[in-house]
Amino acid sequence: MLLVLLAVVGILLLIQYIKLLLSNSYADQIPALQPVYPVLGHIPHFWGKNTHQAFDSIVKLLGSVERVGKLMIGPKPLITINHPDLMQQVLTRNDLYDKPFLYEFLRLGNGLISERSGERWLQTRKLLGPTFNTGMLTSFLSTMDARASKMISKLQPLADGHTEIDIYPFVSTCTLEIAISTTMGRMEDEVPGQQDFIRGLEIIMNAVGARVVNINLWLFYQFSRAYEVEERARKVCYEFTNKIIEERRLELQNQPKDCLVDDEFIKKRMNTLDQILTAQKSDGTTFSNMDLIYQLFTIISAANDTSALTVSYTCLYLGMNPDIQEKVLTEMNQVFYSPEVEINLDTVRQLEYTEMVIKEALRICPTAPFAGRQTANEFLLDGIPIPKGEIICMDLYNLHRRKEFWGADPDRFDPERFRPEAVERRHPFAFLPFSGGSRNCIGHRYAMNAMKIMLLRLLQNFEVRTNLKQADFKFRFEITAKLEGPHSVWLVKRNKGS
Numbered sequence: 001m002l003l004v005l006l007a008v009v010g011i012l013l014l015i016q017y018i019k020l021l022l023s024n025s026y027a028d029q030i031p032a033l034q035p036v037y038p039v040l041g042h043i044p045h046f047w048g049k050n051t052h053q054a055f056d057s058i059v060k061l062l063g064s065v066e067r068v069g070k071l072m073i074g075p076k077p078l079i080t081i082n083h084p085d086l087m088q089q090v091l092t093r094n095d096l097y098d099k100p101f102l103y104e105f106l107r108l109g110n111g112l113i114s115e116r117s118g119e120r121w122l123q124t125r126k127l128l129g130p131t132f133n134t135g136m137l138t139s140f141l142s143t144m145d146a147r148a149s150k151m152i153s154k155l156q157p158l159a160d161g162h163t164e165i166d167i168y169p170f171v172s173t174c175t176l177e178i179a180i181s182t183t184m185g186r187m188e189d190e191v192p193g194q195q196d197f198i199r200g201l202e203i204i205m206n207a208v209g210a211r212v213v214n215i216n217l218w219l220f221y222q223f224s225r226a227y228e229v230e231e232r233a234r235k236v237c238y239e240f241t242n243k244i245i246e247e248r249r250l251e252l253q254n255q256p257k258d259c260l261v262d263d264e265f266i267k268k269r270m271n272t273l274d275q276i277l278t279a280q281k282s283d284g285t286t287f288s289n290m291d292l293i294y295q296l297f298t299i300i301s302a303a304n305d306t307s308a309l310t311v312s313y314t315c316l317y318l319g320m321n322p323d324i325q326e327k328v329l330t331e332m333n334q335v336f337y338s339p340e341v342e343i344n345l346d347t348v349r350q351l352e353y354t355e356m357v358i359k360e361a362l363r364i365c366p367t368a369p370f371a372g373r374q375t376a377n378e379f380l381l382d383g384i385p386i387p388k389g390e391i392i393c394m395d396l397y398n399l400h401r402r403k404e405f406w407g408a409d410p411d412r413f414d415p416e417r418f419r420p421e422a423v424e425r426r427h428p429f430a431f432l433p434f435s436g437g438s439r440n441c442i443g444h445r446y447a448m449n450a451m452k453i454m455l456l457r458l459l460q461n462f463e464v465r466t467n468l469k470q471a472d473f474k475f476r477f478e479i480t481a482k483l484e485g486p487h488s489v490w491l492v493k494r495n496k497g498s
Helices: 002-023 025-029 051-062 084-091 101-106 118-132 134-158 167-184 194-213 225-253 272-278 289-320 322-335 345-349 352-364 420-425 444-461
Strands: 068-073 076-081 370-374 379-381 384-386 391-395 462-465 475-478 480-483 488-493
Touching: 025 384, 051 068, 051 194, 051 475, 076 084, 084 379, 084 391, 101 194, 101 370, 118 134, 118 272, 118 289, 134 167, 134 345, 134 444, 134 488, 167 194, 167 225, 167 272, 167 289, 167 444, 194 225, 194 289, 194 475, 225 272, 225 289, 272 289, 289 322, 289 352, 289 444, 289 462, 289 480, 289 488, 322 352, 322 444, 322 462, 345 444, 352 444, 444 462
Parallel strands: 076 391
Antiparallel strands: 068 076, 370 391, 379 384, 462 488, 475 480
């Protein structure tokens, strides 16, 4: 009986496999990434690997794609692209806002990053748009500067010219405090529980990254030890976020009624939390507490992790390239030639070479190296008809290394690639650190301002040095690309006159 049962199960699985093959016959004209294994496709490349090994495997496989390729999960193809022409084709379509099931692993419901429905995402995006307008960005600058100055005071005792430190935890704390202050209006020196939030966020990102690249964790993750650890971390992070929501909700309820405004001008000057707390969805209902937690946790974690990583990578590249560091400092001193010069959108905008340096760090070390979309309708991709419901994987890591757009040595750190004339000549979709099209990062201007201000205060006070070389960079995949090891630097205090 057991043999008969196994035979029946085997036949049923074979029939299902053949059905999947036939339904995906459209992909026959798309070359498979090599090597590919019979039946299992590319699954053996990732099975049981840690996030560093899996990241290396993904980069090598996807790097072989010329324009379009397919990554086979058994009989199921994932369409992969890394050419600017195809990026533009995908990212500028208004029927390609949906995201694939892999984003559900974030377990953030209707958060801006994880919302799979393009229609629901668009509604939320319109709601949150005013919180990143020019007026709000201007009001954030003084807060960003205050938090950056606090970070400098913590680093001062360690800046003895020989003590090696991991710069990332300091920058991460700073970016979290900036995010909490600007999106939630909490101006305390330190919100109780924020260090536990940072540790919890690190655990969650690690767990989600491991699940994405380990197919053995896709189906039965909730029975694993990793799931238990992640659940405890989520509890800490959600309680931290919910406490701030409840405190602000109570504050709004206790305000005089004439302060609860309907004026559109005033609404556009409200922070993110207040916008969501006072907003109504398209069906007339308000956001539930869990909706609020998902939205705010998404915004805070995205603002914290991506900006902190980029500033940390930039510090490493400046330490490796002291001549570039000196050029950045010279520009900063020219713009902020005295303590009386105000940090405002105009002066921050004048840090043009600094921005070029940040963009080059983002090119080589994109914090979000991969992105995905799911087709809502059939469309032609490079002349190939892609049916509804298929997954398209956009490889930003290799996109930023294509030699026809970045030269013969694309791994070399060279901010001159972002001179205005060079940018003008290059394909507009060859550089996508904040994605592109309508579903790009809502906070990209916010992030650039924060990163410039943090680097301004760092370089005004310290010379950054490091023993690391770019060849030492080993990435691990935690949704964002993180180093396998510390962002090790040492700091030398600058003379007051330098």
